[in-house]
Amino acid sequence: MSIFTKILQYIFTGLTIGSIFAMVGLGFNIIYNATDIINFAQGEFVMIGGMVMVSLTKGMNIPMIPAFFLTIIIVAIVGILLERLAINPLSNPSIITIIIITIGASIVFKGLAMLIWGKDTFILPAFTGETPINVGGAVIIPQSIWVLGITLLVVACLAVFFEKTLLGKAMRACATNRKAASLMGINVNRMVMLSFALSAAIGAVSGVIITPISLMDYHRGTMLAIKGFAAAILGGLGSGAGAVIAGFLIGIMESMGAGFISSGYKDAIALVVLLLVLFIKPTGLMGKSELR
Amino acid sequence: MNGRAKSVFFLIWCMALTICFVVCFVTCSICRAAEETYKIGAIFSITGSGSWLGEPERNTAKMIEDKVNAAGGINGHPIELIIYDSEGDETKAVLNAKKLIEKDGVLAIIGPSQSGCSLAIIPIVEEAGVPNLSCAAAAKITDPVKKWVFKVTQSDSFCAERMFEYMLKRGITKVAIMSVSSGYGDSGRMELQKAAKNMGITIVADERYSGKDTDMVAQLTKIKGTDAQAIVNWSVGPTQVIVTKNVRQLGLNIPLFQSSGFGSTKNIEQAGSSAEGVMVPVGRILVAELLPDSHYQKKVLMDYKKEYESRFGTEVSTFGGHAYDALYIVLEAIKAVGPDRAKIREYIENSKGFVGIADIYNFSATDHCGLTKDAFEMLMVKDGRFVIVD
Numbered sequence: 001m002s003i004f005t006k007i008l009q010y011i012f013t014g015l016t017i018g019s020i021f022a023m024v025g026l027g028f029n030i031i032y033n034a035t036d037i038i039n040f041a042q043g044e045f046v047m048i049g050g051m052v053m054v055s056l057t058k059g060m061n062i063p064m065i066p067a068f069f070l071t072i073i074i075v076a077i078v079g080i081l082l083e084r085l086a087i088n089p090l091s092n093p094s095i096i097t098i099i100i101i102t103i104g105a106s107i108v109f110k111g112l113a114m115l116i117w118g119k120d121t122f123i124l125p126a127f128t129g130e131t132p133i134n135v136g137g138a139v140i141i142p143q144s145i146w147v148l149g150i151t152l153l154v155v156a157c158l159a160v161f162f163e164k165t166l167l168g169k170a171m172r173a174c175a176t177n178r179k180a181a182s183l184m185g186i187n188v189n190r191m192v193m194l195s196f197a198l199s200a201a202i203g204a205v206s207g208v209i210i211t212p213i214s215l216m217d218y219h220r221g222t223m224l225a226i227k228g229f230a231a232a233i234l235g236g237l238g239s240g241a242g243a244v245i246a247g248f249l250i251g252i253m254e255s256m257g258a259g260f261i262s263s264g265y266k267d268a269i270a271l272v273v274l275l276l277v278l279f280i281k282p283t284g285l286m287g288k289s290e291l292r
Numbered sequence: 293m294n295g296r297a298k299s300v301f302f303l304i305w306c307m308a309l310t311i312c313f314v315v316c317f318v319t320c321s322i323c324r325a326a327e328e329t330y331k332i333g334a335i336f337s338i339t340g341s342g343s344w345l346g347e348p349e350r351n352t353a354k355m356i357e358d359k360v361n362a363a364g365g366i367n368g369h370p371i372e373l374i375i376y377d378s379e380g381d382e383t384k385a386v387l388n389a390k391k392l393i394e395k396d397g398v399l400a401i402i403g404p405s406q407s408g409c410s411l412a413i414i415p416i417v418e419e420a421g422v423p424n425l426s427c428a429a430a431a432k433i434t435d436p437v438k439k440w441v442f443k444v445t446q447s448d449s450f451c452a453e454r455m456f457e458y459m460l461k462r463g464i465t466k467v468a469i470m471s472v473s474s475g476y477g478d479s480g481r482m483e484l485q486k487a488a489k490n491m492g493i494t495i496v497a498d499e500r501y502s503g504k505d506t507d508m509v510a511q512l513t514k515i516k517g518t519d520a521q522a523i524v525n526w527s528v529g530p531t532q533v534i535v536t537k538n539v540r541q542l543g544l545n546i547p548l549f550q551s552s553g554f555g556s557t558k559n560i561e562q563a564g565s566s567a568e569g570v571m572v573p574v575g576r577i578l579v580a581e582l583l584p585d586s587h588y589q590k591k592v593l594m595d596y597k598k599e600y601e602s603r604f605g606t607e608v609s610t611f612g613g614h615a616y617d618a619l620y621i622v623l624e625a626i627k628a629v630g631p632d633r634a635k636i637r638e639y640i641e642n643s644k645g646f647v648g649i650a651d652i653y654n655f656s657a658t659d660h661c662g663l664t665k666d667a668f669e670m671l672m673v674k675d676g677r678f679v680i681v682d
Contacts, residue, residue: 006513013509020506119343121530123562130564132541138513141541214506215530215562219341223504255510263511264473264500 005137010255012135016144016213018251019151020046023206024228025235025243026158027199033175033238034195036095040102041082043225044109045200049075049207050216051113054122064127072204078109079200083193106221113218126212147209154202155244162240171195175238234274236287246285250274329372330365330631332622333392335403335413336427336615340379341503341529344556345405348612349427350375351604352596353402356619359599366627373619374398378409385409386416393420399631402618403427405611408475414441423637425621427614429552430479434660442640442660444617446552446575446650448480448526450665452487454573455549458670459522460491464547468497468520470511470535472527477503480526480551496520503531508538515544522546528553533562540566547571552668556609560673567676573668575610575650579680592647613649621646621653 024042031039052074056067086101087093127146132139162168173181174191182188207216214220231250235242250270257269277285334353336346357373365371374396376388385404392398393416400423404410407430414433417424417440424441426433431447459467469484471477481498488495496518499511508531515523523546525535532554539548548570555574560567576583580593596616597608621640629635641660646653651667671678 006517009513010510013507013513016509017507114339119339119347120558121533121562123533130537130541132543139542210506213534215533217530220504258499258501258510259514262500263514266510267502 002137006259007256008136009138010259011252012138012140012144014252014255015248016140016147016251017254018231018248019147020206020210020214020224020247021227021231021250022244022247023151023154023202024224025231025247026154026240027202027206028229028232029238029240029243030158030199030202031195032232034171035098035174035192037087037098037102038229039196039199040099040225040229041106041109041221042199042203042228043221043223044106044113045075045079045203045221046207046210046224047113047216047218047221048078048109049204050124050211050220051117051122051207051218052204053208053211054124054216055117057124058122068208071208072201075204075207076197076201079196079198079203080193082200083196087196088189088193106225110219110221117218119218121215121217122211123215124208124211127209141213143209143212147213150205150209151244154205155240158240167194230271230274234277234284236284239284239286242284242286328631329370330626331372331374331396331398332619333389333396333398333401334373334375334615334619335378335385335388335392335401335405335409336375337380337405337409338375338377340377340381342380342406344529344558344609345427345611346377346380348600348606348609349403349405349615352600352612352615353619355600355603356616356623360623366623367630369631371623378404378406380406380409382408382412386412389413389416393417393422398422399626399633400425400622400636402615402622405614406475407433407479410443411475414438417441421637422633423622423625423640425618425640427611427618428476430475431483431661432479437658437660440637442621442655442662444621444648444650444653444662445614446663446665446667447483447661448476448551449483449487450663450668451552451573452480452483452524453491453665454668454670455524455571456487456491456493457665458571458573459493459549464521465492466494466496466518466520467522467524468499468515468518469495470499470501470508470515470523470525470527472503472531473500474503474527476528476553477526484524484526501527501531503527503529505531506534508535509542512538512542512544516542520546522549524549524551526551530562533559536563536570537566552610555671555678557607557678560676560678567673570673571670571681572673572678573670574678575613575667576669577608577610577613577649578678579669579671582680589647589649589651593649596649610649617646617648617650617653620648 027042031037053071056062082105126143128142132141170186171191174188178188231247232243235246253270253273254266258266336349338346338350361370378385378388402425405427407428410426410428410433426443429445429448431449434443471481497515501508550572552574554572555578577593580597583590600608625636625639629639641655644654651663653662655662670681672681
């Protein structure tokens with residue numbers, strides 16, 4: 001195996017792992033943009049997405065594509081419920097209170113998932129078979145291409161949504177200045193709810209597409225949230241493109257680190273790079289220069 | 293009735309009530325003394341990442357508790373099992389152990405399920421002088437021997453030796469090893485290195501990964517670049533399935549050996565066709581039906597399997613078997629010497645010939661594990677099932 005093939009293989013692997021971090025990072029950003037909240041239950045949306053999909057396709061025998069959209073709707077409803085039941089009723093809460101609520105919510109989701117689905121690990125069949133594709137000596141599995149493609153599609157859709165649609169613009173307006181947005185007739189309350197629905201839906205998508213590769217169990221969400229949070233921070237909180245680029249970067253650093261340095265230290269390598277970047281540019285790679 | 297008569301009547305009424313209470317209390321404590329319960333503690337990873345270990349262990353222990361009590365208990369005393377969940381967390385395991393010893397006053401502790409937790413509670417049971425029968429695999433738990441600590445599982449060193457023995461017979465001398473960075477993985481990696489050195493096997497790659505990783509292609513790519521003739525993967529849970537899939541995806545056509553944790557048909561289901569040809573040394577319970585009727589463990593294994601599967605509706609696993617062995621060894625000791633921690637310990641240390649789910653146990657003052665590497669049967673996945681190969 002030549003060094004070129006090896007590097008190629010590490011890049012493929014890194015991109016596959018990285019796209020998961022990117023998706024979770026994106027979810028963090030959407031809610032952060034509309035509300036200034038870091039939603040630590042984001043990883044749980046991914047887990048619930050994967051689990052619901054397993055139940056729909058394997059338990060109820062619903063075909064793949066309708067089940068996929070049904071999963072997104074169900075998880076989006078979970079997101080809305082979280083916002084309506086736990087976050088909306090608070091009048092003028094501090095950021096820290098809300099963060100603690102989301103951590104609490106993630107524990108509740110985990111517990112409920114354990115009761116509903118049990119402690120077993122579940123798997124979904126790959127969308128289009130498992131025969132690996134050979135590219136220059138390195139292999140890439142079809143599911144990785146799906147993960148990458150869907151991630152990029154989601155990013156593109158979000159960009160159009162936030163730049164071109166009235167609803168997207170209204171959400172951005174809430175992020176820039178809540179009071180002004182509300183004076184302009186934007187229903188801030190509803191925008192916040194929508195941001196939870198949207199980020200839950202994105203979580204659901206990532207859950208469904210990664211389950212064939214990484215399997216899913218009730219306590220997988222936490223680790224995904226940590227890595228996704230790292231991606232969001234490295235990319236600059238609030239920057240969607242930043243989260244995606246940072247997600248891919250962390251993924252590639254992990255696989256390169258495992259391949260060329262030591263697999264025992266791969267998590268540490270990614271974290272050291274994260275810290276270094278934040279020392280030099282505290283707002284992250286593509287964050288706005290304002291400091292909170 | 294005048295006031296005086298009223299108060300006299302009240303006084304008599306009170307006295308009657310008091311006497312009634314006293315009589316009740318005395319008789320109750322007499323009857324309780326007659327059938328004082330024997331408390332046995334257990335620490336299992338019932339939730340958390342090791343839940344697939346702890347759940348069958350808890351189920352098995354509960355099943356035995358009900359069975360023993362229905363049959364009249366031990367020497368007429370009912371047993372009470374106090375089970376705590378360590379969640380696979382060392383700190384929680386330590387707290388659980390302290391609670392069992394100080395609050396519940398148990399006679400012995402069975403578990404924990406995982407090596408890290410088990411190693412963590414050793415200082416506590418040693419200091420308090422409570423017999424502890426661990427259900428975890430690390431050889432370190434009983435090597436060197438600790439006075440109060442026993443282990444009912446096959447040591448991971450046996451597993452490593454069994455794998456290498458099989459490889460040497462087939463002319464394999466260069467292996468790549470992969471292990472998860474946890475107590476279980478660390479211990480397995482150490483035993484593999486030790487066994488390789490003793491048995492003349494060269495380790496050409498030594499890769500690690502985290503238990504929450506979603507992909508091990510990077511590590512396997514590195515292994516693909518070496519001249520390894522076989523891969524040994526040492527982990528538990530989903531990572532074993534992911535490694536199995538990744539090996540086939542990368543087109544690595546060398547034998548894959550998995551540590552005993554792979555020994556569950558759930559893993560075969562999840563890995564699908566990638567699992568074909570995977571080798572795994574496991575306890576005999578998984579292949580109980582395939583054993584000849586004359587095998588010394590056949591009856592014990594089949595009885596346990598039938599009872600467990602009819603009660604819980606899920607397939608039996610080696611892990612529940614550890615709880616079975618640990619609890620019965622303790623119960624047998626209590627039956628012989630009564631509720632005395634020191635005597636129980638001494639009895640277990642000298643007990644020989646107990647036929648359990650893992651194998652025959654022969655404990656001694658220098659061996660607190662009681663099993664040998666023969667407690668492992670080498671299995672291979674063939675057409676989606678485990679078959680005995682060696």
